[in-house]
Amino acid sequence: MQQNIWFTPEGIEDLLPEEAKKLEFYRRQLLDGFELSGYDLVLPPIAEFTDSLLTGKGRHLAVDTCRFTDQESGKMMGVRADMTPQVARIATNRIKQSGIQRLCYVGEVLKTRNNKAKGSRSPIEVGAELFGHSGVESDIEVIELMVSSLRNIGLQDLTLSLGHVSVVDELMNLAGLRTSQKETLVDILLRKAVPEYTDFIAELTVTDAQKQAFELLLSLCGEVPTVTKDMQALAGLSEAMQSHLAHLQSVVDHFAGFDGLKIHMDLADLRGYQYHTGMIFSCYAAGRKMYQLARGGRYDGIGSEFGSAQLATGFSLDLRGALDLLTSPAEADKEVIYAPNVYDAALQAEIKKLKQQKTIVKRFYAFDALEKGSRYLTLQDSQWILSVK
Numbered sequence: 001m002q003q004n005i006w007f008t009p010e011g012i013e014d015l016l017p018e019e020a021k022k023l024e025f026y027r028r029q030l031l032d033g034f035e036l037s038g039y040d041l042v043l044p045p046i047a048e049f050t051d052s053l054l055t056g057k058g059r060h061l062a063v064d065t066c067r068f069t070d071q072e073s074g075k076m077m078g079v080r081a082d083m084t085p086q087v088a089r090i091a092t093n094r095i096k097q098s099g100i101q102r103l104c105y106v107g108e109v110l111k112t113r114n115n116k117a118k119g120s121r122s123p124i125e126v127g128a129e130l131f132g133h134s135g136v137e138s139d140i141e142v143i144e145l146m147v148s149s150l151r152n153i154g155l156q157d158l159t160l161s162l163g164h165v166s167v168v169d170e171l172m173n174l175a176g177l178r179t180s181q182k183e184t185l186v187d188i189l190l191r192k193a194v195p196e197y198t199d200f201i202a203e204l205t206v207t208d209a210q211k212q213a214f215e216l217l218l219s220l221c222g223e224v225p226t227v228t229k230d231m232q233a234l235a236g237l238s239e240a241m242q243s244h245l246a247h248l249q250s251v252v253d254h255f256a257g258f259d260g261l262k263i264h265m266d267l268a269d270l271r272g273y274q275y276h277t278g279m280i281f282s283c284y285a286a287g288r289k290m291y292q293l294a295r296g297g298r299y300d301g302i303g304s305e306f307g308s309a310q311l312a313t314g315f316s317l318d319l320r321g322a323l324d325l326l327t328s329p330a331e332a333d334k335e336v337i338y339a340p341n342v343y344d345a346a347l348q349a350e351i352k353k354l355k356q357q358k359t360i361v362k363r364f365y366a367f368d369a370l371e372k373g374s375r376y377l378t379l380q381d382s383q384w385i386l387s388v389k
Contacts, residue, residue, distance in 0.1 A: 011114030011121030034104035044086035058085035127316030163269035220267035
């Protein structure tokens with residue numbers, strides 16, 4: 001006898017009732033918090049033409065995007081692997097609002113590859129984006145929203161990690177590195193390959209000040225007092241470098257006063273280098289092997305391919321991946337009442353009244369199937385009353 005086995009691909013999972021209820025509870029908590037901070041909800045489609053989905057800064061998502069041919073148009077479509085480019089398209093091409101825009105979103109995304117270290121291949125992405133402002137104030141607003149959102153869903157023991165990809169970018173530009181050299185250096189830094197980094201900078205033909213800056217770079221990682229003190233050695237390299245460091249210092253100073261928030265700095269962090277243009281930030285659950293809860297950063301220039309380059313900063317989190325760290329919502333036990341599967345106007349009215357009182361009403365098809373002690377609606381003297389089996 002052939003046995004049929006239903007299964008999902010690796011990294012793509014079902015959410016059973018308790019998990020689904022838990023996820024929906026916290027999804028609502030997050031979206032309500034975004035709304036109270038002035039962020040309007042948008043819901044992009046799960047699939048788009050790749051011409052728009054993988055354009056501009058979205059190109060880095062090409063390898064993670066599941067693609068197929070649209071049977072209506074014959075054009076190539078893709079299932080989103082990240083919602084941020086879609087939200088940017090909406091902001092620049094649909095809403096077209098002048099000044100500052102605040103948008104939030106939620107939805108499932110799909111990735112071609114399974115990375116167990118990063119969780120599911122089908123994360124449920126929740127995030128917020130701020131468009132139309134380039135100053136440190138908007139970075140601070142978005143980071144504050146990220147921290148407060150995590151705390152509002154019960155994650156209190158947080159570590160905030162801060163970096164600035166333009167620090168390394170400016171250092172490479174000052175050193176006059178060729179494109180191939182930049183790509184090599186970025187790859188080395190992403191892999192944290194210290195011996196390779198040492199060998200690479202030893203072969204560079206740069207000024208003494210620049211070489212010292214490269215040698216210092218990897219040590220600019222760790223606790224705030226040490227890093228903020230040592231990074232000032234880079235400030236004299238250029239006005240742009242001084243500006244980047246001042247921007248980073250302002251963010252550090254702002255969050256230094258937050259109770260219970262640990263701050264970590266890493267100026268050699270180039271996560272999302274091909275995408276981000278300034279500050280990068282993330283939150284980790286301290287005590288949980290530094291599990292990354294949320295991440296974001298500045299990505300100015302988004303939307304240029306749609307005719308309107310936007311200043312932008314934002315963050316997102318994988319709510320599905322965070323479920324194990326969240327407690328089940330404390331809800332009052334709801335009473336369950338059973339009702340026969342018959343149509344009767346008076347019965348319908350009674351069921352409606354019970355549901356308005358937040359009582360669960362389940363239909364039963366066979367009275368014998370009800371467990372002893374179950375409460376049910378029964379017709380007596382032309383009236384529907386509650387009885388106990």
